[in-house]
Amino acid sequence: MTNLDAYLLLVLLVAVTVGLWAWRRWHPVSFWYGVGFPARVVLVYLTWSNVAAGCGLAHKRRRWRFTLDAVPLAGAAARNTVAVVQHKRRMSRVDVDKAPRLGLPRPTRLGWRVRLRLSDGQVPADYEKAAEGIAHAWRVHSVRVVDVRPGRVTLWATMRDPLTEVTVTPETGDLLKVRPGKLENGQDWIIDFRVVPHWLNAGATQSGKSNLANAIIKALAPQPVAIVGFDLKGGVEFTPYAPRLSALATTRKECCALLDDLVRELEDRMALCRSHGARNVWKLPEPLRPVPIIVLIDEVAELFLMADKSEKDEVVRTGTALLRVAQLGRAFAVHLIVCGQRIGSDLGPGVTALRAQLSGRVCHRVNDPETANMTLGDMDPAALDAARAIPAETPGVCIVAGQDGAWYRARSVYVSEEAAEAAALGCAYLTPAWDTVIGSALTTDPGWPTAA
Ligand SMILES: Nc1ncnc2c1ncn2[C@@H]1O[C@H](COP(=O)(O)OP(=O)(O)OP(=O)(O)O)[C@@H](O)[C@H]1O
Secondary structure, three states, X not given: OOHHHHHHHHHHHHHHHHHHHHHHHHOHHHHHHHHHHHHHHHHHHHHHHHHHHHOOOOEEEEEEEEEEOOOOOOOHHHHHHHOOOOOXXXXXXXXXXXXXXXXXXXXXXXXXXXXXXXXXXXXXXXXHHHHHHHHHHHOOXXXXXXXXXXXXEEEEEEOXXXXXXXXXXXXXXXOOEEEEEEEOOOOEEEEEOOOOOOEEEEOOOOOOHHHHHXXXXXXXXXXXXXXXXXXXXXXXXXXXXXXXXXXXEOOHHXXXXXXXXXXXXXXXXXXXXXHOOOOOHHHOOHHHOOOOEEEEEEOOHHHHOOOOHHHHHHHHHHHHHHHHHHHHHOOOOEEEEEEEOOOOHHHOOXXXXXHHHOOEEEEOOOOOHHHHHHHHOOOOHHHHHHHHOOOOOOOOEEEXXXXXXXXXXXXXXXXXXXXXXXXXXXXXXXXXXXXXXXXXXHOOOOOOOOOO
């Protein structure tokens, strides 16, 4: 090779490197699909046998192999005997590691998914246990086991944590559908109250519960819905959103009265549906359809705590009414968002039944494993581990589980109180008066205010 050739080669190498750097810098998405992902696939295939063996996923198979007989292993004796031992290559059956069969990796925006065939005797839990080891071996942020089918699992590798910075996604305006943040897979986190009607929003103090409530209020504010609040912290949480609230209860007495209204309204809606032969309000003709009601409850434990015996009746009444709202609400468009640090059976009878009705679960960072258990206990145990691993420095990160049993790491988008207040004020003209809301099922005109 002449000097000129070497020079040209060097220039070419520099040009390719700079080109790749610029491609990655200015168009990371196409760079990932065009270069990053194929390179990763090659690496994953080449290293899979070792990775599987290292993570305890390979199993031993007896295979015919050429072996060297009588080769001393090591040490001085080995050197001495090597001269006299005849090395004979011969076929014999030996134990070899066999990795589970890897399917074709498919790219995602932040990583890849790859399907695996379970070896005999393996269960998906073996892969869940090995997920952290695989993530380190593949040098990725996380590996999750998803989409479990008989004899197969899918591993989902994510290169970096998409939840470090969550940006706002514009709302589509679909009724009762909000996008309060992002999921770990980079997709929008969607809360659709028509699919999952009631939600439990739990977590330790400063974990991001109120921020999620802000995000939901901000997203619901421009929609034709009535929002009511229960805030037994003296109204400090929800009073700033009062312009967009049709009703706000801040004392136990007000809570009882508001719950009575809600139960009566549910009964009216039930009667209306019955008289029109409809199973739920969505089957009613549109002009007759009552306005959906979103019930926001802050620190639910306050509703169940009693200072003395005189409050017992009120607490029992509250619990029963809340349970009725939860049980009947789905069909009659009354939806609950229950926030709290704890919602355990220690709060009294009825709480466990209420919790069972809240099929949407959001578990923020927790201080004690019981809270994660209470919120996600009936879900996949891996979801519990993930909830316990949420660090304090990432408020808003949570584990979300819907009724399909699947769970995701997610983070709500940051919505300051000022932004939520501004949204509530800006949409105040959409706030239906409580009197018209609770009478809406009895009239043909729900009294819905129109834009000014
Ligand atoms: N998604 C998020 N992104 C960035 N910061 C967040 C996010 N969610 C919450 N925070 C910040 O974390 C802090 C605590 O949040 P928040 O008030 O929502 O917690 P909380 O669980 O409601 O606490 P408490 O129970 O004490 O009221 C706030 O300063 C808030 O700005």
